[in-house]
Each structure stands twice: as structure tokens, then as C-alpha cells.
Amino acid sequence: MHPCSAAALAILLASALLSHGLALAQPVQDAGDRAEDGMSEAKAHFVKGIKLYDQGAFSAALAEFQASRALYPGESATIRAATCLDLLHRFDEALDLFEVALRAFSSTMAPETRAAVQRKVIELRGLVGTVEIEGAEPGAAITVDGQRRGEFPLLAPLRVAAGSYGVRVYKEGFEPFEARVDVAGGQTARVSAHLRRLRQTGTLQVTEARGRELEVVVDGIPVGKTSAAPLALPLAPGKHVVFLRGKGRLGTVPANVTVRVNEVEPLRIEAEVLDATLRVTPVPVGARVSIDAVELGRGLWEGQVRAGKHTVEVAAEGFLPERREVSLRRDERRALTVPLSRDPRSPFWRKPPPPPHFLVELSTAVLFVPDFQGDVAGNCPGECRRTVGVGRYGVLRGGYELSSGLSLGASLGVLSATQNMSGRSTSLNIVGGSPKTIDVDDVLRLGGLFVGGWLGYAIDAGLPIRLRLGAGGLFGSMSDARRGAFDASDQVRHEIGTFVQIQPAHFVFVTPEVRVGLPLGRHVELNAGLELPVHVAVSRPRWSEAKGVHAGPDGYGWFNDDALVGGLFFSVAPAVSARFDL
Numbered sequence: 001m002h003p004c005s006a007a008a009l010a011i012l013l014a015s016a017l018l019s020h021g022l023a024l025a026q027p028v029q030d031a032g033d034r035a036e037d038g039m040s041e042a043k044a045h046f047v048k049g050i051k052l053y054d055q056g057a058f059s060a061a062l063a064e065f066q067a068s069r070a071l072y073p074g075e076s077a078t079i080r081a082a083t084c085l086d087l088l089h090r091f092d093e094a095l096d097l098f099e100v101a102l103r104a105f106s107s108t109m110a111p112e113t114r115a116a117v118q119r120k121v122i123e124l125r126g127l128v129g130t131v132e133i134e135g136a137e138p139g140a141a142i143t144v145d146g147q148r149r150g151e152f153p154l155l156a157p158l159r160v161a162a163g164s165y166g167v168r169v170y171k172e173g174f175e176p177f178e179a180r181v182d183v184a185g186g187q188t189a190r191v192s193a194h195l196r197r198l199r200q201t202g203t204l205q206v207t208e209a210r211g212r213e214l215e216v217v218v219d220g221i222p223v224g225k226t227s228a229a230p231l232a233l234p235l236a237p238g239k240h241v242v243f244l245r246g247k248g249r250l251g252t253v254p255a256n257v258t259v260r261v262n263e264v265e266p267l268r269i270e271a272e273v274l275d276a277t278l279r280v281t282p283v284p285v286g287a288r289v290s291i292d293a294v295e296l297g298r299g300l301w302e303g304q305v306r307a308g309k310h311t312v313e314v315a316a317e318g319f320l321p322e323r324r325e326v327s328l329r330r331d332e333r334r335a336l337t338v339p340l341s342r343d344p345r346s347p348f349w350r351k352p353p354p355p356p357h358f359l360v361e362l363s364t365a366v367l368f369v370p371d372f373q374g375d376v377a378g379n380c381p382g383e384c385r386r387t388v389g390v391g392r393y394g395v396l397r398g399g400y401e402l403s404s405g406l407s408l409g410a411s412l413g414v415l416s417a418t419q420n421m422s423g424r425s426t427s428l429n430i431v432g433g434s435p436k437t438i439d440v441d442d443v444l445r446l447g448g449l450f451v452g453g454w455l456g457y458a459i460d461a462g463l464p465i466r467l468r469l470g471a472g473g474l475f476g477s478m479s480d481a482r483r484g485a486f487d488a489s490d491q492v493r494h495e496i497g498t499f500v501q502i503q504p505a506h507f508v509f510v511t512p513e514v515r516v517g518l519p520l521g522r523h524v525e526l527n528a529g530l531e532l533p534v535h536v537a538v539s540r541p542r543w544s545e546a547k548g549v550h551a552g553p554d555g556y557g558w559f560n561d562d563a564l565v566g567g568l569f570f571s572v573a574p575a576v577s578a579r580f581d582l
Contacts (some may be wrong), residue, residue, distance in 0.1 A: 011344075020043040042071035049080060058084045059269060059335040060277070075105040079117065086124070088335070091161035095124040107226040129183035130157040132166060140171035141221040145285065150191075164285050168219045168301045169193040174238055180286055202232045202259035206242065209270035214244040220297065230266070235259045241296055242267060243303070249273050251304055254294050274304035276328035280312055282380070283339040287316035307332070314338040318346045334512065353403040357582040360398050365531060365575035366392040369417050373566020376442050376480060377419055384424040389444070391417025393573065397454065401581075403460035411470060416447040417571070428486055428496075430547070430557045440484030440497075444564060446505065448476015454511075466527065471510050478505040478541040478564045486551075496550035503541030503564065510534050515577070523581045527533035531573040537565060 018438015049064030062084035069075040082097035085190050097509050108116055133142060134150040149158055152169065162185040169177040175197035183189045205218050208226040215226050216231055219240055224231050226244065237259055246302040252269045259265050277547045279302040280289050290313040307330045315321040319340035325520060328334055369389030371377050380386045392415070399409020420443040428438040459465040482498025515529030542561045551557040 033188045042068045058087045063333045075312045091127045092159040127185045130188045132190045136173045137195050143168045146220045149174045160396045163271045200261045203264045205230045205266045207268045212244040237261045240506045277333040279335045281337045282314045287314050299376045361579045363577035365573040369571045373569050375562035386402040387420045387424045389417045389419030407456040417445045428557045430554050438484045438486035443481040445479045450474040466515040468513045475509040486554045490553045505541045508540040527577040528576045
């Protein structure tokens with residue numbers, strides 16, 4: 001609820017009460033037989049609550065309105081208390097109290113107030129869900145975030161504000177059941193709380209030092225009462241939180257007790273007047289709360305403590321621990337919210353590794369070949385001009401990835417690349433004559449099909465980083481489209497060509513690569529990266545001398561058997577791909 005709407009409800013309530021001749025600074029009175037001193041005390045609490053409410057101290061104001069209701073449950077104090085709960089985001093408690101107001105005072109409410117409360121009930125029902133406990137033992141105590149909410153089976157829906165809660169179900173002789181449940185507004189979260197009988201137990205023996213009768217609370221659940229004789233409690237082995245609770249403010253501060261198997265752990269504590277109240281709300285809600293070095297459990301904690309200084313510690317996995325020093329005055333009620341900051345070094349925030357799975361990847365890349373090497377591209381001195389080879393490839397990969405990030409698979413693809421040379425000087429052999437120097441232009445083209453395997457490893461650095469090493473074979477061809485011009489024997493510049501030769505070309509290759517991915521969902525990822533293929537020729541294609549060329553007035557000639565590619569060349573391939581995890 002927005003604070004403005006809560007304030008509007010309070011203003012409407014005030015105007016409605018005044019319109020009926022009732023002072024806002026006192027509870028609505030009926031014909032009941034209330035003692036005059038009780039009425040005066042109820043009025044005093046109510047007036048104090050109004051002042052605190054106007055100052056924005058909603059937690060303290062709530063305590064005063066509730067104290068007024070305990071003495072005299074009137075309409076004004078009830079709605080005021082519900083409004084405070086709403087402003088404190090305790091929506092489930094606010095809803096309960098607004099519904100109490102409608103049931104108890106609907107017939108006497110001003111129409112405007114009744115309509116406002118009805119609207120508020122509708123709004124809060126959308127912010128409140130329910131927890132349904134199933135399968136527990138009859139009579140088992142149920143607590144939610146340390147607050148007792150009844151026994152199983154519950155007689156009414158267990159309402160909570162939308163959020164995450166720790167649910168605990170306990171019955172003597174059984175192992176406690178604990179679970180964390182997420183509840184959405186207007187929805188029901190079901191918890192199957194099957195209790196198992198204790199196979200091993202220890203005994204906690206509780207004694208109040210002066211033999212007084214007080215309620216014994218263990219791990220947030222009342223389990224019995226002290227008396228002159230010690231109270232013996234069979235408990236599960238381990239650490240427990242114990243305190244005593246009596247009438248009014250009489251009680252003890254919580255204490256940690258460790259119970260061991262088949263041993264009796266005596267606990268003798270003396271009740272005292274605890275004159276302050278502390279409520280600690282950790283964020284996240286499942287964090288562990290400790291006060292004065294006593295661990296109280298997970299989630300919200302509220303209880304009575306001594307006035308004075310206290311140390312509050314809150315910790316949760318994946319967060320940096322927080323420590324607060326608080327000083328409480330007598331009769332003070334303090335609500336303390338302790339938010340935790342994420343610990344960036346904690347593995348808690350790392351995504352759980354995916355299960356082993358198959359994958360398919362489609363990739364395409366632009367291919368840059370600095371130099372095909374060989375006798376053509378590798379022999380381009382002087383005025384010869386050579387471009388960088390450019391091409392492209394497409395590849396289909398399939399594989400299997402383990403949870404560790406290791407993967408392996410196979411690849412199938414096609415590639416092509418072209419490199420141009422112009423003004424390259426070479427020899428044209430003349431049949432029956434001397435070789436001629438000729439300036440030629442060459443267009444080298446490599447194309448083919450490649451198959452291979454690969455081994456990869458994935459690193460999660462916020463975005464997936466993928467390293468891969470591929471190897472295999474390229475089966476294709478190398479072509480040279482050549483034309484040129486030379487000075488013939490008749491002193492005339494004679495042009496020849498274009499002559500094209502296509503020769504088989506076989507290579508083995510090794511391709512290291514790195515990629516960065518962008519997940520588009522659980523099963524689809526786009527990624528971009530860089531590959532550095534290195535090709536080693538198995539058979540070097542050459543220009544065939546057997547294929548002659550017409551040399552104009554000089555007759556017939558042929559070119560030397562130049563190697564069209566070197567024994568090794570490398571390329572650079574910026575690539576993009578789409579990956580599908582199956």
C-alpha cells in the first residue's frame with residue numbers, strides 16, 4: 001500500500017468520527033461496563049499513539065494503539081492499529097485487523113469510514129497469500145519466521161504478506177520440519193510437513209531460579225512451564241534457542257543451549273523484568289539473526305530485551321555480514337531493519353552448472369588470409385601489388401557438453417577465399433626460344449569442404465566465455481586465373497590470357513578460437529568471437545606446365561610449375577553463431 005492511501009484512510013476515519021460527535025483523541029465508547037481507570041488508561045495510550053503516528057513513528061504508535069485495544073477494543077484504536085500495520089508493510093496482520101473492525105463495528109461505522117475500510121480489505125487481499133500445511137502430526141506447533149501461528153490442523157487460513165518465509169513445524173518426540181516457502185499475493189503455497197520420529201534424543205532440563213511458573217519457549221515454540229521441579233524436555237541433538245516468558249514483561253533473554261545424544265543438559269535461569277522490545281527484520285528474510293552473540297534463528301525476530309546496549313548481527317550465505325549497535329531506553333519499542341549487501345566474491349551468486357546436454361551450433365565468419373604463400377602470392381616483390389585474401393565460411397557443429405564446462409563434438413562446413421596479385425613479374429617459356437619476362441595478374445581462389453572435431457571449455461564470467469580448439473581436414477581445390485603482357489620479338493607489347501587452372505588441394509588444419517555469448521533464454525545463445533585457422537598442405541597444388549599458352553608472334557609457350565599455395569598459411573576469422581542447447 002502506498003503511504004498516501006494509508007494517510008487518506010486515517011484522515012477519512014478522523015472526519016467520520018468527528019461527524020458523529022466523537023473526539024479523535026479517545027476510543028469510541030459503548031454501553032459496556034468498563035472500569036473508569038481502565039478507560040482512562042486506554043485513552044492515555046490512544047492519545048500517545050496519535051502523537052507518535054503524527055510524527056511518523058508507526059511502530060511505536062502501533063504498540064500504543066494495541067495497548068489501548070487490550071483495555072478497550074474500540075473502533076478508532078482498531079482501525080488506527082490496522083493502518084500502522086499497513087504502513088509497516090505487515091499486510092497480513094493489517095488485513096486481519098481491518099476485517100476485525102468490519103465485523104465488530106460495521107453497524108456503527110460512518111458510511112465513509114466503512115467504505116474506506118472495505119476498499120482497504122480488497123486491496124490487501126491482493127497483497128496477502130496463504131500457507132497451507134499438509135501431512136503434519138496433529139497438535140504440531142507451527143511457526144512462520146519465528147512467530148507462532150497455531151497448531152496443526154489450523155482452524156483458519158494461515159495468512160502472510162507476499163514474500164519469502166521460513167516455516168517450522170514441531171512436535172515433541174519428532175524431528176522438527178523446516179522449509180522456506182515463497183508466497184505470492186492472492187495465492188496459496190502448500191507445504192508438505194511430514195514429521196519423522198526422533199531416533200536419537202537428548203534431554204534439556206529447565207529450571208527457573210526462584211521456582212516461579214513461566215512458559216518455556218524452545219526454538220520459538222512454547223513447550224511447557226517451569227515450576228518448583230525442573231522441566232525435562234526430550235529434544236533433537238544440536239543447538240537450540242531457549243527463553244522463558246511470563247506475565248507482563250517478566251521473562252528471560254534468549255540463550256543458546258547445545259543438547260547431546262543421551263545426555264541431560266541442565267539450564268537454570270532467572271526471570272527478570274525486560275523493559276524494552278526489539279524487532280529485527282533482516283533483508284534477505286532468510287538471514288540468520290543474533291543478538292548479543294546468541295543466534296536466534298533465521299528470519300524476523302521480535303521479543304523483549306533489557307534496556308541498554310545490544311549488538312545485533314545478521315548474516316546470510318552470499319552476503320556480507322552486518323553488525324549494528326543499538327541502545328534501548330526503558331519502555332522503548334524499536335523496529336530495526338538490517339539489509340545485507342551482496343558479497344561479489346561468494347560462489348553463492350554463480351549460476352548452478354547446467355546438466356550434461358547435447359548442443360547444435362550454426363556459425364558464419366568473414367575469412368581474412370594475409371598471404372597464401374607459395375610461388376605466386378609469396379613472390380610479389382617490387383612493383384607487384386597484393387591484396388589481403390578475403391572470403392567466408394559456414395559451419396555446422398554438434399557436440400556434447402558436461403556440467404564442468406568441457407565439451408567435444410564434430411564440425412562440417414564450407415569455405416572460400418580469394419587473393420589478388422597484379423604486376424607480378426615471372427617467366428614465360430617459349431618453345432624453341434628464350435624465356436620472356438612477363439608481368440601477370442593472378443586471382444587465387446581456395447574453396448572446399450572441411451570436416452573435423454573439436455574440444456571446448458566454457459567459463460562463466462557473467463556472460464559465457466567459450467574456448468575451443470578444432471582440428472580436421474579441408475578437401476577442395478585451388479585455382480589461379482592468370483593474364484599478362486610481355487614484349488614480343490617484334491617489339492610489340494602482346495597481351496595473353498585469361499588462363500585458368502584448377503588443381504586439387506588438401507589440407508589439415510588446427511583452429512583455436514574464443515567466443516563470448518549472449519544467452520537469449522535457457523536454450524538459445526548468440527555468440528561472437530575470433531578464430532585463427534592454421535592450414536598445413538598435404539598436397540601443394542601447382543600450375544601445370546603441360547597446359548601451354550599462345551605467345552603471339554613468338555609461337556607457343558608455358559609457365560613454370562609454380563606452387564599456388566605454401567606449405568603452411570594462416571587466416572583470421574571474426575565469427576558469429578547461434579547455439580542451441582538441447
